[in-house]
Amino acid sequence: MSGVLSGKRVIVYGVGAMGAIITRLLFEKGVEIVGSIGRSPTKVGRDLGDVAGLGKTLGVEVENDPDRVLSRGADVAVVCVSSYLDAMHDHFARCLKHGVNVVTIEEETVFPWTTAPEHARSLDALAKENGVTLAASGAQDVFWLNLVTTLLGASHRVDKVVGHCTWNVDDYGPEVANHLHIGHAKDEFDRFVATSGWPEFVARQTLEALVSRLDLSVKSISSDVTPIARSEAIYCGSLGVEIPPGSMTGTVDRTVVTTREGPQFEFTMEGRVYRDGETDSNHWQVFGEPNLQLSNSEASYRFTTCSTLVNRIPDVIGAAPGLCSLDKMCTPSYKHR
Numbered sequence: 334m335s336g337v338l339s340g341k342r343v344i345v346y347g348v349g350a351m352g353a354i355i356t357r358l359l360f361e362k363g364v365e366i367v368g369s370i371g372r373s374p375t376k377v378g379r380d381l382g383d384v385a386g387l388g389k390t391l392g393v394e395v396e397n398d399p400d401r402v403l404s405r406g407a408d409v410a411v412v413c414v415s416s417y418l419d420a421m422h423d424h425f426a427r428c429l430k431h432g433v434n435v436v437t438i439e440e441e442t443v444f445p446w447t448t449a450p451e452h453a454r455s456l457d458a459l460a461k462e463n464g465v466t467l468a469a470s471g472a473q474d475v476f477w478l479n480l481v482t483t484l485l486g487a488s489h490r491v492d493k494v495v496g497h498c499t500w501n502v503d504d505y506g507p508e509v510a511n512h513l514h515i516g517h518a519k520d521e522f523d524r525f526v527a528t529s530g531w532p533e534f535v536a537r538q539t540l541e542a543l544v545s546r547l548d549l550s551v552k553s554i555s556s557d558v559t560p561i562a563r564s565e566a567i568y569c570g571s572l573g574v575e576i577p578p579g580s581m582t583g584t585v586d587r588t589v590v591t592t593r594e595g596p597q598f599e600f601t602m603e604g605r606v607y608r609d610g611e612t613d614s615n616h617w618q619v620f621g622e623p624n625l626q627l628s629n630s631e632a633s634y635r636f637t638t639c640s641t642l643v644n645r646i647p648d649v650i651g652a653a654p655g656l657c658s659l660d661k662m663c664t665p666s667y668k669h670r
């Protein structure tokens with residue numbers, strides 16, 4: 334498999350907060366950006382370099398007709414649009430039908446086999462039919478899956494693995510803030526969860542990929558969400574609004590997975606609008622023989638989501654056709670130009 338990025342022909346599909354950073358990284362790695370797909374009239378028709386804030390044009394127009402852009406061909410589409418396969422199925426299917434590989438930061442594709450089995454099976458079949466691969470990466474890839482599985486390579490006996498991370502809602506675009514109901518009344522959020530349920534967000538798919546990577550089998554899964562509200566007002570840059578006291582500023586999403594073989598896994602993700610000076614964190618503890626720990630105090634998820642995805646491009650192009658969930662992807666690594 335070639336680990337080289339330069340010369341790969343890439344389409345940027347979704348030019349929001351993440352797509353803009355990814356555009357710069359692709360440009361700096363010598364990737365050939367051959368097309369770009371957007372939605373908003375404030376972006377469509379403009380040059381991608383301009384929309385992404387590069388301070389230069391790239392000679393690539395942001396277009397709103399995905400089929401037209403995809404039909405011109407590319408090695409891979411980098412898709413940064415939304416978070417669940419219900420919303421993303423058609424976007425992915427369109428790329429696959431055009432014979433274009435997909436690497437995405439859409440969270441469910443990390444391990445979609447139990448939360449969206451129908452979408453997963455049909456996209457897997459479509460990818461195989463067209464000889465291309467659909468795979469997801471992002472913060473999960475290095476920080477919550479591969480660092481942890483590597484650490485567990487030093488374990489003799491594992492009783493329990495406990496992970497905790499914090500991330501800043503303001504590091505991402507409105508897609509993320511709206512998903513977490515930022516700015517809504519806490520009571521309204523409680524009523525929404527009670528009536529509609531809370532779609533499991535990241536922690537579940539990450540733990541299922543982790544358990545699968547370790548060749549363990551799931552016995553039970555439980556997830557819960559706790560709203561975060563503050564007693565003082567805080568400004569949310571992502572939405573451009575002041576959030577009044579008592580309204581939603583984030584959520585704590587927790588998933589616990591037990592396995593038939595014994596080890597238990599718990600992962601808590603705290604996504605909230607940060608106060609000045611707060612930084613992203615990542616802590617994992619392994620209880621067993623021996624007890625182990627890993628910690629990153631500066632995980633910089635906003636950036637590392639994008640740099641990890643870009644590093645994954647050659648892996649995805651070289652992977653076997655089909656939907657390749659993250660447990661089945663090779664170990665991530667730095668890719669030179």
Ligand SMILES: NC(=O)c1ccc[n+]([C@@H]2O[C@H](COP(=O)([O-])OP(=O)(O)OC[C@H]3O[C@@H](n4cnc5c(N)ncnc54)[C@H](OP(=O)(O)O)[C@@H]3O)[C@@H](O)[C@H]2O)c1
Nearest residue numbers: 348349350351371372373414415416471472505506507508
């Ligand atoms: N796995 C990870 O580690 C990770 C990390 C960060 C984010 N994410 C996920 O990645 C997604 C994007 O995050 P973000 O912060 O970049 O959000 P964002 O700034 O809100 O960007 C979303 C982009 O999708 C575009 N879009 C929506 N519908 C579209 C369509 N039909 N065709 C083309 N473009 C469309 C929007 O276009 P317009 O601007 O033109 O409206 C917007 O630019 C979110 O779902 C987020 O949860 C994952």
